[in-house]
Amino acid sequence: xxxxxxxLKDFSEALGISVSTVSRALKNHPDISLEVxxxxxxxxxxxxxxxxxxxxxxxxxxTKTIGVIVPNMERYFYASVISGIEAxxxxxxxFIVIANSQESYQREIECVENMVRLNVDGLIMCLxxxxxDYSHFxxxxxxxxxxxxxxxxxxxxxxSSVIADNAEAAKAITCHLADSGSQRIAHIxxxxxxxxxxxxxxxxxxxxxxxxxEFDKDLLIHTGMKPENVIEAVNRLLKLSKRPDxxxxxxxxxxxxxxxxxxxxxxxxxxxxxxxxxxxxxxSSVVAPALTTVAHPAYEMGQETARLxxxxxxxxxxxxxxxxxxxxxxxxxxxxxxxxxxxxxHH
Numbered sequence: 001x002x003x004x005x006x007x008l009k010d011f012s013e014a015l016g017i018s019v020s021t022v023s024r025a026l027k028n029h030p031d032i033s034l035e036v037x038x039x040x041x042x043x044x045x046x047x048x049x050x051x052x053x054x055x056x057x058x059x060x061x062x063t064k065t066i067g068v069i070v071p072n073m074e075r076y077f078y079a080s081v082i083s084g085i086e087a088x089x090x091x092x093x094x095f096i097v098i099a100n101s102q103e104s105y106q107r108e109i110e111c112v113e114n115m116v117r118l119n120v121d122g123l124i125m126c127l128x129x130x131x132x133d134y135s136h137f138x139x140x141x142x143x144x145x146x147x148x149x150x151x152x153x154x155x156x157x158x159x160s161s162v163i164a165d166n167a168e169a170a171k172a173i174t175c176h177l178a179d180s181g182s183q184r185i186a187h188i189x190x191x192x193x194x195x196x197x198x199x200x201x202x203x204x205x206x207x208x209x210x211x212x213x214e215f216d217k218d219l220l221i222h223t224g225m226k227p228e229n230v231i232e233a234v235n236r237l238l239k240l241s242k243r244p245d246x247x248x249x250x251x252x253x254x255x256x257x258x259x260x261x262x263x264x265x266x267x268x269x270x271x272x273x274x275x276x277x278x279x280x281x282x283x284s285s286v287v288a289p290a291l292t293t294v295a296h297p298a299y300e301m302g303q304e305t306a307r308l309x310x311x312x313x314x315x316x317x318x319x320x321x322x323x324x325x326x327x328x329x330x331x332x333x334x335x336x337x338x339x340x341x342x343x344x345x346h347h
Contacts, residue, residue, distance in 0.1 A: 011043055066096050066309055067115035067123045069108065071152070072225070073100040075253065076281040077298050078126070081150060084302020085124060092310050094121070103225060105130035112136050122146035122309040127153065129191045129225055146312035146319065150305045152194050160312070162305045162324045166196050169294045169328040170203030171210075173248055173276050176292070176330060178211040181338035182246035182274050186219040188233045188258065190250045197222065197250070200278070204248065219244055230254045234261040245273055246336070252277035252284050255291055259335070274336040289334035297326045 011022040025040035070078040101108040153161040190197040223229040249255040255277030280295040312319045
């Protein structure tokens with residue numbers, strides 16, 4: 001449901017002053033006394049009401065804008081999601097306002113507050129790797145501001161979300177590594193608090209069980225998304241007395257870093273250690289060896305997210321939380337295949 005209107009008449013009736021006085025007080029007009037301004041602004045705070053960023057108009061008026069907050073705008077995945085959101089929103093007459101939380105929980109809070117001040121009609125979110133508390137979303141509830149998550153989502157079930165079939169994708173890529181000859185398969189996973197981490201770890205463990213491979217806790221490493229975090233994780237794996245013969249990485253960028261560390265240590269890919277990623281980013285087909293990964297429907301995820309948020313904005317009824325799960329595809333390339341098919345010699 002769109003944002004519930006709080007009118008100047010509501011202020012006028014509650015305070016016993018004229019609508020025009022309320023309007024001028026909200027804009028801090030010099031003709032209005034400090035006492036009246038104080039009463040009006042205190043009432044605005046009570047009603048969780050804000051004047052728009054421009055200082056004119058109502059907080060509740062439609063701006064035909066949708067806020068989009070992502071944790072890392074430099075990543076190909078998020079750029080693709082944003083493209084999908086923008087394309088669908090534009091067709092429906094909406095513009096998007098993008099903010100980058102830079103994997104910082106504090107900056108995420110600031111981004112949410114800024115979007116509310118900008119009077120966006122709806123908000124699309126992907127959480128940072130630091131986000132453990134969701135209290136900053138309390139700011140959107142009283143305004144009935146539609147909120148939809150994608151990829152990294154809130155643990156509560158009160159908001160709609162669009163995610164990938166992470167568990168099935170992780171299971172498929174781990175099974176592929178086992179079928180290709182790997183026996184000690186490591187997983188460099190993301191931070192524990194993220195839903196995508198929990199789901200992919202679950203798929204990884206299911207695959208090990210299905211393939212009769214013993215789980216070694218030393219082969220599962222939770223780490224941050226920065227390159228230095230991945231480098232540290234790979235070096236930990238290489239120091240094990242029984243090192244892995246395959247590494248399933250949290251995303252393609254982590255896989256590129258992993259391959260560089262392995263090469264720097266004189267190891268061959270995939271002969272010594274196979275490597276896989278997740279997301280099928282632009283460079284994954286052209287690196288050497290070409291990276292086995294999971295094709296993530298990022299653009300389509302963006303479109304579905306935009307479809308959901310606009311539906312909520314334009315609905316006259318309170319939204320029923322929905323979860324849309326997007327299918328992924330295993331993309332097998334050279335970085336993972338240890339066993340080559342046997343070709344009979346012809347004499």
